[in-house]
Amino acid sequence: MRAKARVAVRIAGNNVAAQRFRAAALYAGVPLELDIHPSARVSGRIVIQLWGWGNTPIRLRIGEGAIVEPGVVFRLTDGADVTIGPLSLIRRGVVLNASGTLTLVRQNMISWYSTIHCAGSVVLGDQTGLSEQATIVDSTHYRTTPDKYGYENTLISHVAIGDRCWIAAKAAVLHGVEIGDDVVVAAGSVVTKNLPVGVLAGGIPARVLAENYSGAPGS
Numbered sequence: 172m173r174a175k176a177r178v179a180v181r182i183a184g185n186n187v188a189a190q191r192f193r194a195a196a197l198y199a200g201v202p203l204e205l206d207i208h209p210s211a212r213v214s215g216r217i218v219i220q221l222w223g224w225g226n227t228p229i230r231l232r233i234g235e236g237a238i239v240e241p242g243v244v245f246r247l248t249d250g251a252d253v254t255i256g257p258l259s260l261i262r263r264g265v266v267l268n269a270s271g272t273l274t275l276v277r278q279n280m281i282s283w284y285s286t287i288h289c290a291g292s293v294v295l296g297d298q299t300g301l302s303e304q305a306t307i308v309d310s311t312h313y314r315t316t317p318d319k320y321g322y323e324n325t326l327i328s329h330v331a332i333g334d335r336c337w338i339a340a341k342a343a344v345l346h347g348v349e350i351g352d353d354v355v356v357a358a359g360s361v362v363t364k365n366l367p368v369g370v371l372a373g374g375i376p377a378r379v380l381a382e383n384y385s386g387a388p389g390s
């Protein structure tokens with residue numbers, strides 16, 4: 172009986188989330204292609220902000236067994252193509268700000284109050300996770316003339332992070348960066364350049380601190 176009750180609550184949560192996404196899309200006047208796997212658990216108490224200026228749809232897929240906690244912010248603009256892969260966990264307070272292609276491949280844990288800005292493309296590989304308050308951003312702003320609000324000048328790039336990486340708390344990965352598999356980025360670091368496979372990187376700007384790094388005691 173208890174298992175049945177849990178299933179009912181999960182489906183209800185997914186339905187509320189789906190209905191709220193559809194209502195937000197209607198309000199914004201943007202086509203929405205939504206696919207939430209029945210085994211995913213998406214809170215009905217997420218924050219949904221959809222924007223549209225054209226006819227390009229917003230696409231959102233939430234995969235098998237994924238969990239999206241209450242308070243997660245979906246700020247999606249037309250053209251956004253977002254995949255939250257199977258078994259991923261999106262914790263409370265995370266902000267997904269996308270107008271590009273954001274792919275969380277599989278089993279990605281995005282911890283509390285992290286932010287992903289995706290204007291072009293962002294990929295997080297299999298089992299790659301972010302600790303709390305990490306930032307991934309694939310664009311930057313620049314100033315031109317005094318009458319032009321610099322925030323409107325955006326240079327869009329991409330970010331690709333490999334499999335089994337760990338981006339520790341409050342670290343930032345900036346536009347144009349590619350990170351190999353099995354990399355650890357230490358807490359508070361700012362990654363401005365590509366990192367090869369298997370390293371520990373840290374500092375501002377992040378430098379390679381150790382190669383063939385596993386983090387295992389005594390390694």
Ligand SMILES: CC(C)(COP(=O)(O)OP(=O)(O)OC[C@H]1O[C@@H](n2cnc3c(N)ncnc32)[C@H](O)[C@@H]1OP(=O)(O)O)[C@@H](O)C(=O)NCCC(=O)NCCS
Binds near residue numbers: 302356357360380386
């Ligand atoms: C990644 C981490 C676990 C590495 O720990 P570690 O393997 O014990 O590494 P060490 O402490 O031996 O440090 C190795 C080198 O990196 C440096 N380093 C470690 N953390 C650093 C950081 N955040 N920024 C800059 N340099 C750092 C050390 O000073 C040391 O340099 P040295 O060899 O010149 O002395 C740790 O740096 C970290 O970020 N911890 C925070 C984890 C976190 O965010 N948890 C949130 C919940 S999941």
